[in-house]
Amino acid sequence: MRAALVRTFGTPPRCEEVGPPPAPGPGDVLVDVLAAGLHPRVRSAADGSHYTSRGELPLVPGIDGVGRTEEGELLYFVAPDTALGTLAERALVDRRRAVPLPAGTDPLAVAAGMNPAMSSWVALRRRVDFAPGSSVLVLGATGNAGRLAVQVARGLGAARVVGAGRDPHRLGLLDALGAEPLDLRGEEHEVAGRLGAAAGDVDVVLDYLWGAPAERAVPALLTARTDRSRPLTWIQLGSVAGPELTLPSAWLRAGALSFVGSGQGSVTTAGIVAELPALAEEIVSGRLDVRPVARPLARVHEVWGEEVAAGERVVLVP
Known part of the structure; x- marks a missing residue:
């Protein structure tokens, strides 16, 4: 053959x-x-x-x-x-x-x-106790899997989905899928402000980026969070922006933040x-x-x- x-x-x-x-x-x-x-x-x-x-x-x-x-x-x-x-x-x-x-x-x-839809579908069905009415931030929503993650989250009952990425054209397409687009381009403090304002109180992060964007997003979200004791589950799905990040230990004590991965081996x-x-x-x-x-x-x-x-x-x- x-x-x-x-x-x-x-x-x-x-x-x-x-x-x-x-x-x-x-x-x-x-x-x-x-x-x-x-x-x-x-x-x-x-x-x-x-x-x-x-x-x-x-x-x-x-x-x-x-x-x-x-x-x-x-x-x-x-x-x-x-x-x-x-x-x-x-x-x-x-x-x-x-x-x-x-x-x-x-x-x-x-x-x-x-395959691209499976990452977010399995994550929300198997790696977190996801309830209808929850809110979700998709880091990397302009990629194929991230774009489907927006739709999957909505289909499973998310009340709000924030889709973050850097491609302005693809960000402009997210609104039609039910997501609030969030631009990750710009000065670090400006991006942090946008992240905090739009997604500070989300329940779940679906992260296809990791690396520097995740490193900056953690403090941005926790700083803006109305109630830091409210659980925030960060699901690591991909590493388009880098395989590693540096996370000060204080942020794990400063909020009810849980990191989990979803993929072969974790499910x-x-x-x-x-x-x-x-x-x-x-x-x-x-x-x-x-x-x-x-x-x-x-x-x-x-x-x-x-x-x-x-x-x-x-x-x-x-």
Whole structure:
């Protein structure tokens, strides 16, 4: 079969002929892959930088996809962390990691939306006791996952969502999704003032940035907080702005601030899989605005670093 193949970390994969998937075992099924998303998580696995990477080469990247069984059943599936991923013509699927999709489902939309939406969906359903009427700050709301996080939070009952980012065009699109846009550009004291005024009393922070923006946001929020004893849960989801921050210990004593992470390891595989049917329904129904950009698997080396518009995600089609 044809598949995207990484032979050297740091070099985009090329479409090559590889061996077929292993024979199905008990509980497995072979599928023809219809669509697989080119997510940042896929790229980080392909360059060896993701924390789950074992340095194994050659590597077929890809962590999820939509496929059809020989019997015609349509499935969304999540692949295990092995060297045989989903950017291929066929894949071996563990039924315990798969969700049946209704007839008429757009495979491209599901392949594009499940992974980026899963971060905020699992975080709010599994890492915090999130109650309808709560308020949320999304740090990094102008990215694809952050944009979906705004919609997920609203869909799960958030009364207010503040979406923070630096891209003025993408910030301007957040209002239509139900978020109050907050510009992170400018002098540090000005940004701190805007953060405090808009989000000082939020209940949850969904943080895709980390690094310096989070480092500055913590004191800005706590300083402006009406009641510092009111719990504030900071959920770490990504590190676009840097992998580390420096946090004076006093801020952990000065407010009811809790840091948690959400991702592979902090939530069990079974816990993540249990959330997939409901999230798939959100995408299939159109309640989440997902915009796939289809590209042929044969051109994977050309489209690997392709930049797309706000809300779009490249989906590879064998």
